[in-house]
Amino acid sequence: MSISLSNISKSYKKVKAVQDISFDVNPGELFGLIGPDGAGKTTIFRILTTLLIPDEGTAKVAGFDIVADYKAIRSSVGYMPGRFSLYQDLTVEENLSFFATIFGTTIEENYDLIEDIYVQIAPFKNRRAGKLSGGMKQKLALCCALIHKPKVLFLDEPTTGVDPVSRKEFWEMLKRLQKKGITILVSTPYMDEAALCDRIALIQNGAILDIDTPKAIVSKFPKTIYNVGANNMYKLIQSLQDYEHLYSVFPFGEFVHYTDQRESFEIAELKSYLEKAGLTDIHIEVAQANIEDAFMELAK
Amino acid sequence: MKTIGYIIQKEFKQIFRNKGMLPIIFILPILQLVILSNAATYEVKNIKFAYIDFDHSSTSRALVEKFNASTYFNVLTDFPSQEIASSSMLAGEVDVVLEIPNHFERNLLRDKTTDLSITINAIDGAAAGVESGYVNQIVQSFNKDVKMAIMNTSKKAIQPITIESIPSFWFNTTLNYKTFMVPGILVLLVSMITLFLSGMNIVREKEIGTLEQINVTPIRKSQFIIGKLFPFWVIGMGLLTVGLILAKVIFNIPTIGSIVLLYAYTSIYILVILGMGLLISNFTDTQQQAMFIAWFFIVIFILMSGLFTPIESMPRWAQIVTNFNPIKYFVEVVRMVMLKGASFTDILPQLWKTLLYAIAMNGFAVWSYKKVH
Structure with missing residues (x-):
């Protein structure tokens, strides 16, 4: 050694x-x-x-x-x-x-x-x-x-x-x-x-x-991560934090990294929730977990 | 050895590249020596003198004339009353008031004795003491003249029997204060500059973070310390040289003793100061702290060194404390060697004490210097 x-x-x-x-x-x-x-x-x-x-x-x-x-x-x-x-x-x-x-x-x-x-x-x-x-x-x-x-x-x-x-x-x-x-x-x-x-x-x-x-x-990261983007970052994070199925949300560059509590997660469902919250230009896609996500998860 | 040499080389480079430091090391001490040596005097001149003459006789006028003739006194006014004199003293317009009582001449001739009243402003105790001495001298001399006069008028054929003491000032025949102040101030400068520089030096490496890098090297602490402090030893010796030349050229201070002896003693003395600087460095984290601590010690050392006030006049406990003051020994040695021509055996007691001090101080400083926390 x-x-x-x-x-x-x-x-x-x-x-x-x-x-x-x-x-x-x-x-x-x-x-x-x-x-x-x-x-x-x-x-x-x-x-x-x-x-x-x-x-x-x-x-x-x-x-x-x-x-x-x-x-x-x-x-x-x-x-x-x-x-x-x-x-x-x-x-x-x-x-x-x-x-x-x-x-x-x-x-x-x-x-x-x-x-x-x-x-x-x-x-x-x-x-x-x-x-x-x-x-x-x-x-x-x-x-x-x-x-x-x-x-x-x-x-x-x-x-x-x-x-x-x-x-x-x-x-x-x-x-x-x-x-x-x-x-x-x-x-x-x-x-x-x-x-x-x-x-x-x-x-x-x-x-x-x-x-x-x-x-x-x-690879040990247990959840699927979604990149979520919208016209108003601050409001987006606030809305996601109020979402009942939220597991975690962290700002990450121009997007936020979102994970859901449920195994079965529908992108459309979250999208309609955010639209109801008054956000536009909503963009949701599956993202690759990185070390920062892993760190945040471990540090929880 | 090579390592030490390289550190010394590096230190000198850094000292000479520090544009702010150079004047502090070389110009300021010279200015201080010139200014302080001309300003720090025990003589009191231009004493504001006033008198109240209630007698208005030829004898009283002769006494006032004596004061007038003295170069120390500026005879300002005569006051008609004590009240006016007091208020003038209160306003700071006069320093010394002489009161000549009524029947001064008559009493002197008839009773052969009379009184004079002297009032001295003692806000500055040292000056008041000196002024009192001057007044006494003049009155004594006046006394003698009067005695002669009385005896002559009474036509007695007896010669006056007076015992007069004529002081002879050894090693400084004219009692020139510069002769003993300049060597003293020289000591002060050498001590002050080397202590401040060495005290701040290692702490500076702490402050800028280089010490951390140095500590993770195989360098031995003795190598590092010698390399760091040696340049200041050289600077101390350099300051002594500059100071001695100035003392000779500007103030014409005699150097009776051996210059080699003076250098030999100084070379050991500076080790004490450097050890002290290192010790300060070890116990501080910033240059500011180091500066304040160095300042604290240097003020005590200077005031208790016998440079400005004689050690003999200090209280007993203070005299004992001065034994731990390295500057005291240096002041003694410099004055002894320069003015008295003291030889090696004469300064041996001081030399021993300084050497012991140097060993103790550096031993403790090196011991307390730690690379690991």
Whole structure:
């Protein structure tokens, strides 16, 4: 196992940040921690990167115990905190060689690992890190986390606050790194990114809701989902919430995701109900369940 | 070693790229040294002096003339009555009022003794003390003149027997206040700047989040701390150099003792201050908090260092507390070496205490610095 946690708990004073968390990440796996803000994702990262000592439970990273062998872990993992935490007043190149030096290596030694990413920011290598765009900063931070050729890479919400194009690029980079044999633990609040992971753990309020491949999690979804659209979104949700057979309703882009309590559900019946409620342009169709639906269902 | 070297290099880059910080480090201390050294004086000049002369004799006029001749006093007015003098003092128009009683001359000639009344505005206690001293000096000198005059007129052939003490001020013969203030202010600047900078430095990495990234690296805390603090040690020594040059060039302060000795002592002294800065960093989360705590300590240290008020005049408990004040030792050493030419053995007691302090402070600071929470 590259990463394994068993029964990890951590509280800050009275607040229980994570409770009794256990999961394993296989070598070379791209594993996602999916959950809303405050779910306990960062706490798990801080425990695994030896910045926090858990109250209970044990964990191993790259075969080392997080408490007893913390020194070995520090030289064999790469960590990219959620907040951009490089020196804003140093240039791209200076930041990179700084981290290379404190890991006792050089940029040249592991250049092949970061080459794909570094070539994209190389034109700006004499620019101060603080003056880079959000996507560039993420790439630089990833380079700095990779410069010592880590066995395990920890990425805490790497794409939060990054534009959609850069996000996509970033995930492509992760896939390439995975092929080079690096185990990656990534957290994200974006459900669409969850589908890109090999396996995911859905986490809320410091507890794990489910761990499986994204496909399996979606397939476990028990209901049929309908995309419902109408001229007035707000009124649509209100009307659906008043509907007697409602199971769940969530806004989803330009539609709402609706599930019904009954096994036999007639689209026409719901349509006439909504028409009676005064809505027009009503559009109802069967939709594919996704991870967000699964998460909402599990979090109920 | 390579790691430490790289961190030091990085720190210097960051210091010199911080456009707001550079003037704080180098320009402000120079300004402070120049301004404070010229302003912080114990001398009180232009004392607003007034008198009430009820006697109107030649002797009373001679006394007033003595005050007039003094460079310290500005003889403003003579008041006809005590009430007017009091109200003028109340309004802050005069600082010192001399009241010469009726029959002043007559009593002096006949009884060989008389009284004078002096009223001093003591809102500023320190100034009042100095003013009282000046007044006494003038009255004493007047007293002597009068004695001579009386004796001459009475034609007694006896020479006056007076015991006069002529003070000789060692190590500062002219009692030039700048000679002892400038070295003191130099100490203040070196301590203040290095404490503030080192106190805020590691906390800054906490604030911007880089410390979290650094903590997940195999770097040893000793490497990190040395790398972070060494640049401020260099800056402290640099400030001392700039200050010494200014002291020589602008104020012409004598440097009798060995400069090497002064540098040797300062190099240990700065370690105490850096340890203190690190300790502040460890127990604070923001630069603002660090700044306030550093400020709190520096004010106590400065006021209890013997720089502005002599330690001998403090209450017993305060004198004991000053033993824990590193600035006190530095002030002593700088004055001893620069003005008295103290040798290595002379400053050995201070050196030992400072060294112990440095070891204790840094030991505690390093121990309390934690990478894990």
